[in-house]
Amino acid sequence: MARERVSQADEWQAWAQRYDIEGGIRTFESGLTVKVFVGALFVGLLMMPGSIYLSYVSGESGAGAAPWVAVILFTELARRSFTTARRQELYMLLGLTGAAVGSGLQYRNFIWYAYFINTPQAASYEIADKIPAWIVPAGDSVGVLTRSLLHPDWFLPIAVYLAGKLLGTLRFVSGQYILFRLTADLERLPYPMAPISAQGATALAETTGKEETWRWRVFSIGSMAGLIWGFLYIGVPSLTGVMMSQPIQILKIPWIDFTQSIEGFAPTGVFAFRTDFGQMLIGFVMPFPIIMTEFVTAMASQFILNPQILYRFEILHQWKPGLDVRGVGLYNGLDFWMSCNMGKSFSFAIIGMAASIPMLFKLRKSKKRAGERGSFATPPNRGDFPIWLMGAMWLIGMGGFIWLIHWMVPNFPISFLLGYAFLYTPINSYITARTFGVLGRDLFEIPYLHEITFILSRYEEVDIWFAPLPDEDYGRGTQSWRVLELTGTTFTSNLAGTLLIMPILLVSGIVVLHFIWKIAPIPSAQYPFAQMMWPINATNECLWKTSLRDGNSQMLQAIRGDYVAAGFTSSLAIYGILWVFKLPSMWSYGIIGGLGADPGSMVTRLLGAIIGRFYMIKRFGMRRWYMFNPVLAAGFACGVGLIGMGTVAIALVSKAVIVKPF
């Protein structure tokens, strides 16, 4: 019997509705209130110095859990004050606190280059005297020698940074918004990972109300599971590392490598079992067809394609027996998969355009309601912006940015900058937006793009290595707009919050970093991580910045046109053939995503997907399960984040205590 064709429109619409927990019916409210703003500033600025300090001492800023701590603190205060907190407020609090905690680290390059310019490595590689003044003042300037970011010597680097920040805000807000409208409103891609953030805020908001619903129970179950798992997986190694020379790992982190065990029958194959069972939660959330096809294709890649075809035909020719997963992965990547993956990611752009251009043509004819696939209409009161305004903002932001770069490096060919800005950036961002919309993650980035550009431009000055390039990616940020929509937070309130807090954070970040630099030189004994790593990093940076002097790079030689074409065409063929045989288009994303990937990294995710599909859905029903699992995942992330922060704090305190020998 002939299979009935389900159009991609119907397929995506159905998946988008599963992840739209309230069935697309919601009211939008502002999340920006005075208490949220002050709360975010208070917690953020309180944690920001610690976050900067920790990053120099231990290499970990601990900023991940800070927003959750702020939200839990906020909800507890609300409960004790007999008031309620709305989910819009809590989601806004999550975002603003995250921005506040991370704001100090935005200036870290100043400290790094103030150190780098006076290193023996920079001198011996003849870079020190070529570092531009818009990155760092001269090595013998007062601002560097007295470790003062508030000295007038730093005026030019800070002014250039602030101009870049302002123009960047214009570009990123507008670029993300336009892509969000295209992928979420027009194409109705499901954004499977967005409900996790949305439901975390919603669950915590309900605790402040009179009636607690299933959300808080499910969130608590997830949090307890996260606390237990976080203790076993992160806590035990961190705490035992304080007392013992070799920390105890209950499960080997991050994987158990079976690559050498399979090399007898599958040479060039990799299989490293990833031990992070938190991935099971992602398996619960992600669409089952994607997880399943991705795993099957990855197995076929590592056990058939690599050993039986690519190795036999000597395409994978650098492999040697006895290599572990990292060695095999590196050689396989250089021999074939890096080029092939580039082609795969380009195919996503073509597939995306093929799906969306006919819809744009059709827009003039049809009058669809907001929330339907193929409709550009916006839901009422979402706080949308006119597309022309966003387009103009992006053009102004990008035009100003190109002018700024041209001012920094006047002899660098401007055609490359224009190509990056108006060709590469839109295509790359659209690819990423689509992969986030379907797979919930980025698929691939083109490696060594800057190096390729510098070679092609025949520009030989070192200053270009210090300049930013307009090769940007707005696709990743589209997910946060989807989360705003799911939490019912108006876009205008989110933008207002971001713009209001930005000047405060720009000033406070530089002041705090100034004082931390004043405490002691960075690196020094007070900052052991920086003391250990920065000299190595300085050597690496010198090697990179001088790597193209002789025009030779192993990485660039690894990119081959025929392999890129193979990845590109095979992905299109897979997509097309599945369409011909009326199979779900989800499969094609799974198959293309799984090509060349390590199946061992997917086992726990697959386990989660199987449990969800064959037990949980039967037990709870599809609708309830799709309501439960993002809340569960949000609770789990909160639990793991809290245990991580707690154990790192204990470890730091114990390291700060000096044990006297008498």
Place this chain on the structure above:
Amino acid sequence: MEKLASLIIIIGTVLWLFSIIVLEARWQWQMFSALVLTVGIFCAHFWEELRDTDGTGESDGTEESGDE
């Protein structure tokens, strides 16, 4: 149009396999196959959208469609 799109996609796929097996996987032939496939995929999507306009495949967003 559906049959035409299917035919173009099948031709593009066969051409690609031919370029891999017989023509030493030269990128020029592979990219030509990619062009044929792109045309086929565009045809397929234009047909899907036009079919929706005719009202023969209008989605009601049922939960079962596109399922495993």
